[in-house]
Amino acid sequence: MKISKRLQAIDSLVTKSYQHIWDCCCDHGQLGMTLLQRGVAGQLHFVDIVPSIMMQLRRALKQQFPVQQQWRVHTLDVLDLPLDEVAPEQPQLIIIAGVGGEQTLSMVEHLLAKFCGHNLEFLLCPLRHQYKLRAALQKLPLALHNEILIKENKWYYEIIHLRKSSNVYPVASNPIHARGSLMWDNATELQHDYLQQTIGHYQRMLKNSQASITEHSAIQQTLSAYLELQQSLNS
Numbered sequence: 096m097k098i099s100k101r102l103q104a105i106d107s108l109v110t111k112s113y114q115h116i117w118d119c120c121c122d123h124g125q126l127g128m129t130l131l132q133r134g135v136a137g138q139l140h141f142v143d144i145v146p147s148i149m150m151q152l153r154r155a156l157k158q159q160f161p162v163q164q165q166w167r168v169h170t171l172d173v174l175d176l177p178l179d180e181v182a183p184e185q186p187q188l189i190i191i192a193g194v195g196g197e198q199t200l201s202m203v204e205h206l207l208a209k210f211c212g213h214n215l216e217f218l219l220c221p222l223r224h225q226y227k228l229r230a231a232l233q234k235l236p237l238a239l240h241n242e243i244l245i246k247e248n249k250w251y252y253e254i255i256h257l258r259k260s261s262n263v264y265p266v267a268s269n270p271i272h273a274r275g276s277l278m279w280d281n282a283t284e285l286q287h288d289y290l291q292q293t294i295g296h297y298q299r300m301l302k303n304s305q306a307s308i309t310e311h312s313a314i315q316q317t318l319s320a321y322l323e324l325q326q327s328l329n330s
């Protein structure tokens with residue numbers, strides 16, 4: 096199946112098998128189908144809130160993946176995922192891609208709080224508000240596993256793989272940085288261009304902003320973090 100560069104990049108970060116993978120906000124289901132084809136999930140759960148999308152997807156899955164134990168279709172709000180149907184110690188990978196940073200955050204916060212004893216991993220590819228999202232994720236019991244930056248057409252995407260922190264995988268040795276960390280390693284033109292664009296975005300926000308003093312200082316803080324990063328990449 097031909098999938099977008101962004102979905103290929105998310106797929107590439109799934110480097111081991113899981114008994115349960117949840118393709119949340121799956122829409123067309125292309126990512127989940129690619130993972131199914133690769134055989135990295137005991138069971139692939141397709142989740143979207145729109146019934147008509149899920150009816151169509153179920154039909155496509157029946158045709159392309161006749162072994163029905165391999166997949167399930169859930170017409171659900173991500174906030175209602177039944178993650179407790181799986182034993183707490185069993186790792187579950189929850190992929191949330193293609194929704195805004197704020198919505199991504201509320202889903203992660205909710206699932207972590209509701210299933211606090213479960214062994215959860217998150218693979219996130221938010222649209223917009225990446226700094227705000229990471230800054231809030233820092234406050235949760237999550238450790239960074241991997242992180243990449245890609246560009247498709249003229250859009251940049253940050254993809255973040257997080258694991259629930261544990262004694263084996265502590266936050267202290269794998270911290271989340273609000274401006275990202277691993278994705279800036281060995282920076283190429285791609286990273287430099289994205290950083291310049293991001294800095295320009297926050298500079299314009301500061302100039303045009305009708306924001307309150309608190310919002311203004313948050314924008315200033317974000318801008319400073321990116322400027323500092325630029326200095327360190329250039330030194």
Ligand SMILES: C[S@@+](CC[C@H](N)C(=O)[O-])C[C@H]1O[C@@H](n2cnc3c(N)ncnc32)[C@H](O)[C@@H]1O
Nearest residue numbers: 119120121122142143144145171172173192193
């Ligand atoms: C732009 S599509 C993303 C498709 C795919 N994940 C991707 O990255 O290409 C967003 C999908 O999220 C679904 N969605 C939005 N909020 C949701 C929620 N709370 N629970 C489940 N699905 C949701 C929408 O119905 C839509 O199909």
